[in-house]
Amino acid sequence: MTLQHMPTTGNIDELVALAKTYFDAAYTMDADTFATIFDPAALVTRRGDGDSVVVTPVAAWLDAVRSLSSPRDAGSVRADQILSIAMTRDMALLKLRLRIPPREVTDLLSCFYLNGRWQIVQKVFAAEILA
Numbered sequence: 001m002t003l004q005h006m007p008t009t010g011n012i013d014e015l016v017a018l019a020k021t022y023f024d025a026a027y028t029m030d031a032d033t034f035a036t037i038f039d040p041a042a043l044v045t046r047r048g049d050g051d052s053v054v055v056t057p058v059a060a061w062l063d064a065v066r067s068l069s070s071p072r073d074a075g076s077v078r079a080d081q082i083l084s085i086a087m088t089r090d091m092a093l094l095k096l097r098l099r100i101p102p103r104e105v106t107d108l109l110s111c112f113y114l115n116g117r118w119q120i121v122q123k124v125f126a127a128e129i130l131a
Helices: 012-028 031-037 058-066
Strands: 038-047 053-057 081-088 091-100 103-114 117-129
Touching (some): 012 103, 031 058, 031 117, 053 058
Antiparallel strands (some): 038 053
């Protein structure tokens, strides 16, 4: 039996740091900061009208982010939450909740440990209008 060398994987603290970077980017709607934590091949997925699904390449999503006004500019109070982190070797799933008025957004961020750091490869999200 031969032992295969397993690549070094990141730890939970690095995933928490990724989540904090994500929250900061969302609060300021900073597409350039988002780009540092998303793999260039990542996809962003949401529900469309009815029972449809809308899948957007991350580059197009980042272009859309650049045109949005930020919660910071609106004077919104932050309400960032890490709901859960599940990690298995070189992949992880972060479940996050944040406020982007007038919505509260729940994100599921699928991550791989690539090139020595965690990167988001898939973002699936749902947004609800705040009461």
